[in-house]
């Protein structure tokens with residue numbers, strides 16, 4: 001048994017979970033799918049006194065669409081989301097959910113756990129920025145909704161206050177004529193992405209770009225929107241030459257870490273190529289082409 | 299804040315391969331340790347112990363999971379299927395038979411995990427194609443075979459009229 005001893009609690013409701021976490025204090029941690037937390041505990045990088053198992057709280061596994069908003073419950077496992085109607089309707093969601101790790105990790109790991117862990121290389125925190133998502137939290141002070149860029153503050157750091165839990169993620173359903181894609185570059189299925197790119201764009205009938213959001217993962221301490229690149233494209237008829245300019249603008253703001261996977265220069269070049277590939281899939285999907293998502297393996 | 303000691307035990311009830319077990323366990327006990335040490339079901343292997351290799355794959359309520367990355371207390375009330383639960387009345391499961399026929403193993407260390415991932419796939423998708431098979435075993439590492447014979451073994455069962463059932 002590698003983790004340090006801890007006390008185990010299994011609350012029956014969200015309210016009870018929040019009360020428990022507040023009463024137990026800062027030594028207590030929520031446990032969702034455990035696919036980030038358990039490896040950390042086994043390495044003893046953290047030794048919480050208490051684990052509050054929220055993994056089977058009722059009513060937090062859902063994906064629904066209402067009044068133009070899509071909401072995904074915090075305890076929805078990645079694999080379950082990948083098979084949901086929401087993912088079938090919004091391909092960028094399927095790319096992300098179905099591409100995380102392997103089938104086993106996707107059985108257990110949850111979207112709420114992923115955004116709460118705020119790993120700079122993880123897929124949900126990056127992809128959700130391309131949808132301008134909002135994080136719905138519930139804590140001792142009640143419910144609040146935080147835009148994702150204000151939720152993920154720094155690597156492994158979120159705006160969650162003590163005792164507060166993520167209950168759902170929501171975003172506006174992409175408009176008709178909108179297409180998106182998310183592609184990660186990784187060594188193998190059971191490895192975190194080295195870099196990733198996401199594009200969600202809306203074209204009008206004359207192929208003019210009405211709206212576009214571009215996100216880069218693994219390109220800095222947190223996922224970042226490539227706003228200058230978006231500005232290159234907005235209001236213009238899209239062409240390869242224009243995309244090349246946008247890709248240059250995107251990697252100009254990328255600050256990837258040099259590590260065992262490669263130098264910063266190598267990763268910038270990787271991001272550029274990934275972005276063009278992702279853009280290509282997003283454009284074709286905006287024209288209703290059915291393209292299966294696929295990450296790129298080293 | 300008091301420091302927890304190792305004494306807390308939580309009583310769990312799980313069904314493993316159709317048989318009910320009730321045990322008091324430490325919360326930090328991993329499911330794989332529970333299976334191997336408490337229940338003596340040593341068919342489930344520990345390879346990497348770092349959530350990477352998939353040798354420890356079992357099914358929890360029908361879904362493939364890495365039992366080295368799951369506490370036994372999280373499986374409380376659940377149905378677990380391990381490699382020992384595949385054969386029926388002394389007859390190998392079609393997947394096991396096919397691994398044997400197609401040389402889908404050499405040292406055999408990865409085999410229990412491979413079988414449990416493949417079994418979960420064929421349950422949901424009895425006639426899975428090669429692409430789906432590759433995706434389903436992407437979390438299972440084999441250091442011997444080069445995977446080709448594993449793919450052939452699973453594919454043969456998926457191509458069979460009865461599928462994996």
Ligand SMILES: Cc1cc2nc3c(=O)[nH]c(=O)nc-3n(C[C@H](O)[C@H](O)[C@H](O)COP(=O)(O)OP(=O)(O)OC[C@H]3O[C@@H](n4cnc5c(N)ncnc54)[C@H](O)[C@@H]3O)c2cc1C
Nearest residue numbers: 032033034035036037101109110112113114116122123166
């Ligand atoms: C082998 C392997 C490969 C992986 N590959 C990838 C990959 O390719 N891409 C990727 O994106 N991820 C990957 N992951 C991470 C995986 O997606 C995790 O499932 C996810 O990051 C965390 O979700 P969880 O439900 O398992 O959270 P847990 O591990 O249970 O929790 C993570 C953290 O968040 C907190 N927490 C959990 N839920 C909540 C909540 N609702 N509210 C507040 N706090 C909460 C916990 O206290 C903990 O600190 C991989 C993991 C493994 C083991």
Ligand code: FES
Nearest residue numbers: 345346347352366
């Ligand atoms: S032993 Fe569990 S994944 Fe390797």
Ligand code: FES
Nearest residue numbers: 404406440441442
């Ligand atoms: S047969 Fe030896 S690891 Fe797969």
